[in-house]
Amino acid sequence: MTPHVKIADTGLSVSRLGLGTVKFGRNEEVKYPESFEIPDDQQVLALLSQAHDAGINLLDTAPAYGSAQQRLGKLVGNNDDWLICSKVGERFANGISEYVYTEAETRQTVENSLRDLKREALDIVLIHSNGDDLHVLQETPVMETLLRLKQEGKIRAAGVSSKTVAGGLLALQHLDVVMCMYNLLETDELPVILAASESDKGIFIKKGLMSGHLDKASQDNPLLASYRHIFAQPGVSSLIVGTINPQHLQQNIDALNTVLAV
Numbered sequence: 596m597t598p599h600v601k602i603a604d605t606g607l608s609v610s611r612l613g614l615g616t617v618k619f620g621r622n623e624e625v626k627y628p629e630s631f632e633i634p635d636d637q638q639v640l641a642l643l644s645q646a647h648d649a650g651i652n653l654l655d656t657a658p659a660y661g662s663a664q665q666r667l668g669k670l671v672g673n674n675d676d677w678l679i680c681s682k683v684g685e686r687f688a689n690g691i692s693e694y695v696y697t698e699a700e701t702r703q704t705v706e707n708s709l710r711d712l713k714r715e716a717l718d719i720v721l722i723h724s725n726g727d728d729l730h731v732l733q734e735t736p737v738m739e740t741l742l743r744l745k746q747e748g749k750i751r752a753a754g755v756s757s758k759t760v761a762g763g764l765l766a767l768q769h770l771d772v773v774m775c776m777y778n779l780l781e782t783d784e785l786p787v788i789l790a791a792s793e794s795d796k797g798i799f800i801k802k803g804l805m806s807g808h809l810d811k812a813s814q815d816n817p818l819l820a821s822y823r824h825i826f827a828q829p830g831v832s833s834l835i836v837g838t839i840n841p842q843h844l845q846q847n848i849d850a851l852n853t854v855l856a857v
C-alpha cells in the first residue's frame with residue numbers, strides 16, 4: 596500500500612503518490628506528447644478505484660482543468676476517503692487562461708469549488724501562480740485571503756503552485772504546501788525542496804514525469820529513474836502524476852513501491 600505523510604499541523608495525511616486530473620477534463624492548450632480523448636465516467640471511476648485500492652488518497656485538480664473538478668465532485672466529491680487539492684487564481688475558458696488574484700475572485704472560486712466538490716471544507720487549496728510568484732504572493736491579496744479562508748474553516752491547508760525558487764521559499768514561510776516542478780531534466784526548484792526538508796511543510800511535485808516526455812531522458816528506465824530522482828529528496832511529500840491509462844497508473848504505483856522499499 597502506498598505510504599502516507601503528514602502535512603504540517605493541518606491534520607491531513609496524503610499518499611506519496613497523488614493522481615493529477617488535468618486529463619480528466621481538458622484536452623486543449625495542454626503540453627502532452629499526444630492528443631487524447633477525455634475519459635468517460637466509467638473510465639474515470641475505474642482509475643479512481645484502482646488508485647484507491649493502492650492506497651492513493653490524493654487527487655489534484657483545479658477549476659482551470661476544464662470539467663475535471665466538476666466531474667470529481669460528481670463522482671467522489673462527498674467521499675472523504677479522498678483528499679482533494681484544488682486551486683485559485685486561474686480561470687480557463689475558450690482555450691484561454693486568465694489569472695485573477697483579487698479577494699473577491701479568491702473567495703468566489705473557493706465557494707464555487709465547495710459547491711462543485713460537494714464539501715463543507717476544501718482539503719487543500721493552492722494559488723495557481725502565473726509565474727511571477729513574488730508579485731502574486733506579496734503584491735496581491737490572494738495569499739492573505741486564502742489564510743483567512745483557512746481561519747474561517749473553509750479550507751484545511753493552503754499553498755501555492757509556484758514557478759520560482761524565491762516564490763517557493765517565501766511560500767514555505769507562510770503556507771502549508773508548495774507544489775513545484777522537479778524532474779530528471781528540470782531541477783531549478785531543488786532549493787525549495789531542500790528548504791522544506793527542514794520543516795514539516797508539504798511539497799507536491801508536478802510534472803515529475805516531464806508531462807509524459809520520458810523519452811527526453813537519457814536513462815535506460817526513465818520512469819524508475821524519475822521516481823528515484825524525486826524520492827531521493829526527503830523534502831518531497833507527494834508526486835502528483837497525471838494519467839488516464841490504467842497500465843501507466845499501475846507502473847507508477849509499482850515504481851513508487853520499488854523506490855520506497857529500498
Ligand SMILES: NC(=O)c1ccc[n+]([C@@H]2O[C@H](COP(=O)([O-])OP(=O)(O)OC[C@H]3O[C@@H](n4cnc5c(N)ncnc54)[C@H](OP(=O)(O)O)[C@@H]3O)[C@@H](O)[C@H]2O)c1
Binds near residue numbers: 618655842
Ligand atoms: N498547478 C499547476 O500549475 C500544474 C501544472 C501542471 C500540472 N499540475 C498537476 O500535476 C499533474 C501532473 O502534471 P502533468 O500531467 O503535466 O505531468 P506528468 O505527471 O509528469 O505527466 C503526465 C503525462 O505522463 C504520462 N504518463 C503517466 N504515467 C506514465 C507512465 N507510467 N509511463 C509513460 N507515460 C506516463 C501521461 O500519459 P497517460 O495518460 O497516457 O498515462 C501524461 O501524458 C497534473 O495532472 C496536475 O494535477 C499542476
